[in-house]
Amino acid sequence: MEQPTENKNKDQWISWNENVKHSYSNMIKIGHEKELQKAVQENSSIRVFGNRFSSADISAGTQTLIDITAYDKIVSIDREAKEVTVQSGASLEKVINIIQSCGWCIPCLPDINKVTIGGALATGTHGTNGYILSKYVSKFRMILADGTIKEFTDADIETDAVRVSLGLLGVFSEITFKCEDNYILHLKEEPMRDSAWLSQLDDYLATYDFVRILWLPHTDHGYVILGTKVNKDFEFERKDTPGYIKHRRKTSKFLYQYTHKYPKFTATANKILYRLFFTPKKEHAGSLYDATVTKSRGATMELAEWTVGYSKFKELFVELKQILDDKSNNAFVHVPMDVRFLKKDNAWLSYASDEDVVTMGCVCRDSPAADDYEAFDRVEEVFLKYGGKPHWAKRFKAKHDELAKLYPKWEEFKTLREKLDPTNKFLNPYLTKIFTK
Numbered sequence: 001m002e003q004p005t006e007n008k009n010k011d012q013w014i015s016w017n018e019n020v021k022h023s024y025s026n027m028i029k030i031g032h033e034k035e036l037q038k039a040v041q042e043n044s045s046i047r048v049f050g051n052r053f054s055s056a057d058i059s060a061g062t063q064t065l066i067d068i069t070a071y072d073k074i075v076s077i078d079r080e081a082k083e084v085t086v087q088s089g090a091s092l093e094k095v096i097n098i099i100q101s102c103g104w105c106i107p108c109l110p111d112i113n114k115v116t117i118g119g120a121l122a123t124g125t126h127g128t129n130g131y132i133l134s135k136y137v138s139k140f141r142m143i144l145a146d147g148t149i150k151e152f153t154d155a156d157i158e159t160d161a162v163r164v165s166l167g168l169l170g171v172f173s174e175i176t177f178k179c180e181d182n183y184i185l186h187l188k189e190e191p192m193r194d195s196a197w198l199s200q201l202d203d204y205l206a207t208y209d210f211v212r213i214l215w216l217p218h219t220d221h222g223y224v225i226l227g228t229k230v231n232k233d234f235e236f237e238r239k240d241t242p243g244y245i246k247h248r249r250k251t252s253k254f255l256y257q258y259t260h261k262y263p264k265f266t267a268t269a270n271k272i273l274y275r276l277f278f279t280p281k282k283e284h285a286g287s288l289y290d291a292t293v294t295k296s297r298g299a300t301m302e303l304a305e306w307t308v309g310y311s312k313f314k315e316l317f318v319e320l321k322q323i324l325d326d327k328s329n330n331a332f333v334h335v336p337m338d339v340r341f342l343k344k345d346n347a348w349l350s351y352a353s354d355e356d357v358v359t360m361g362c363v364c365r366d367s368p369a370a371d372d373y374e375a376f377d378r379v380e381e382v383f384l385k386y387g388g389k390p391h392w393a394k395r396f397k398a399k400h401d402e403l404a405k406l407y408p409k410w411e412e413f414k415t416l417r418e419k420l421d422p423t424n425k426f427l428n429p430y431l432t433k434i435f436t437k
């Protein structure tokens, strides 16, 4: 049996993009549920972390840290129920490969496959279309603050709180996904003027099974990706983009290397990137996972992401574009701002807890310069004005009072958190400012 390793030395925990750093005194690497139970029971202040991709300061900041990434086995496959149970430290990549080999899918996937299941679920990670990932979980096996195990299913009223809970109600142990039959998406991708894609958005959402706009700020264009579910024998003329397209991220990094000093150059860089990388059209097909999820990234980045009710999006977009293009501020944005669409769900802390929403990303491709990236602040102001919600795993400044207004079940979540974690074992300083008052 693999033994947990404990590091009693003062050491540093560093996030993927190196923007969050914390010292700790006790690192516990777990490989088995009993070790996870023991670690939770015996320590008074802990955070659990997965693959450290989150930009928000939510994964460390306590003296004891639990590294869950070796707790990553596939536990069982129920072919009749189309259910797969996995340990929460497993990567999405590993889980989807197993699910696809059964001929199934989870019909909404984020644009990253290296995250852990626990980290993705805890933060309300959502698909490019459809729902948040936790919509497809039928059972959460969780270690509570006192070390006991509880299983949450649709029969428990707290399950919709657990679905997006940032590790504040307990630690996910085993997760059971309810899968669906896999399908093929036929995708067409092309650039369009903002006025064109914005005016056709309602039609796109009514007509297509997959809609994503990679908005290219300061260029007046978006790269529109539309997909339809098709049969396996569907015939079409495949259109590939030129081979050099694979150098987009490297070229972006090169062009953006001085934009923290000369923010206005971002607009020129975006126009170059648009011409080089976002004008070729593409037509292809594959499973949702194979055709739409990015499998590797050349460089780190700092991310923010906001959601807003679909009914308010077009008005918000017009105002946001005006502010970002206003030369009197330095809110220049690296490409793309990813525009995606989610359906309403019931999770208490979900971005879509009360309505269908649009999500909009904001990326800084120069991670060390993120604190000086003015766009993060301007984007946050505009979204808050329209009642928008921030992505829990990404960068935002709003704290308890602003967030409390956005979630109908905010106070209920806080009450449940206090009941399940009366000694605040799972709070770090950042989360304390958000969830206590």
Ligand SMILES: Cc1cc2nc3c(=O)[nH]c(=O)nc-3n(C[C@H](O)[C@H](O)[C@H](O)COP(=O)(O)OP(=O)(O)OC[C@H]3O[C@@H](n4cnc5c(N)ncnc54)[C@H](O)[C@@H]3O)c2cc1C
Residues within 6 Å of the ligand: 047, 048, 049, 050, 051, 052, 053, 054, 055, 058, 059, 060, 068, 088, 089, 109, 110, 111, 112, 114, 115, 116, 117, 118, 119, 120, 122, 123, 124, 125, 126, 127, 128, 166, 167, 168, 170, 171, 172, 173, 297, 303, 393, 394
């Ligand atoms: C390049 C990139 C692309 C992304 N794309 C998307 C996207 O398309 N859609 C989207 O919604 N998000 C996206 N994200 C956000 C990403 O899904 C989250 O940051 C996710 O939490 C990362 O998983 P992780 O394993 O790195 O978790 P970590 O960052 O290590 O942890 C995140 C949180 O989960 C908690 N946690 C971890 N494991 C457990 C557990 N077992 N039980 C309880 N709590 C736990 C941690 O304490 C922490 O609070 C993206 C992020 C990046 C960097």
